[in-house]
Amino acid sequence: MKINEVSKKFNVTSDTLRYWERVGAIPRVSRDQAGYRNYDEEDLNWVSFAICMRDAGVSVEYLIDYISLFKQGKQTVQARKDLLNEQLESVSERLAKMQASYDKLKYKVDHYEHIDKDYQGKMASIN
């Protein structure tokens, strides 16, 4: 699969795919005789994993660390598990914080009607 197809499949730019590979957030993709990237099943899984991690709010740096461990082989499996669990923990926290903020804002919006009856000076309390 060529880079542009992958880009369309996952809705991420080719530039981002090249960037991730360059910095080591995904392993190196092999090239065809023309020097073009040719993504195989495994490469696509890595791309999918990177997107998932990024969407969850995990930094590119953590991806780089993870891939670095992966490249070192089987003996890093436990370290990878630990890293993943650590990340999941912080994703879970961010998620909770975001949910709390969302609920707070949602409440404000749902009670915004009162403001119409109010005057400018009192608006701040509900923003």
Place this chain on the structure above:
Amino acid sequence: MKINEVSKKFNVTSDTLRYWERVGAIPRVSRDQAGYRNYDEEDLNWVSFAICMRDAGVSVEYLIDYISLFKQGKQTVQARKDLLNEQLESVSERLAKMQASYDKLKYKVDHYEHIDKDYQGKMASIN
């Protein structure tokens, strides 16, 4: 309330508070005779609102737009409601996307055990 107290109360740096005010993400805070910022109840509410929005993942630019409408007075109440609803909608989407990614990763981690029995080449599918 002085800037450092506000900073401690909300766990956000004084620099960030000054930055938000400078770019217009919160309304201007009045100063005392020495030229120091003196946050009143309303200012604190705006700070709290800004933190809530930022935690929910709303950009500083949207805050600026919101404050800009607020400064124009009562006739922008509807526009502000619309803006807030628009933002809540996209926060809700980000939240869902993040939750989905989290679930996907959580599943991987919970089933990671299999990898130990597996060999390096098959590791990618589960990353």
Place this chain on the structure above:
DNA sequence: GCTTGCCTTAAAGTTCACTTCAAGGTTTAT
């Protein structure tokens, strides 16, 4: 056979959201 479109790399540029710096003025404690 040549144009249009996709691909390559390395390097420089951009955006966002702060953060730090420089050069001061004020206030508080000793």
Place this chain on the structure above:
DNA sequence: ATAAACCTTGAAGTGAACTTTAAGGCAAGC
């Protein structure tokens, strides 16, 4: 009264994650 601990502004700097540019190679259609 003087040092330490605050505060001010404007401007420059930072870090993360891309994005764009430059200069070119390959490939598919007419």
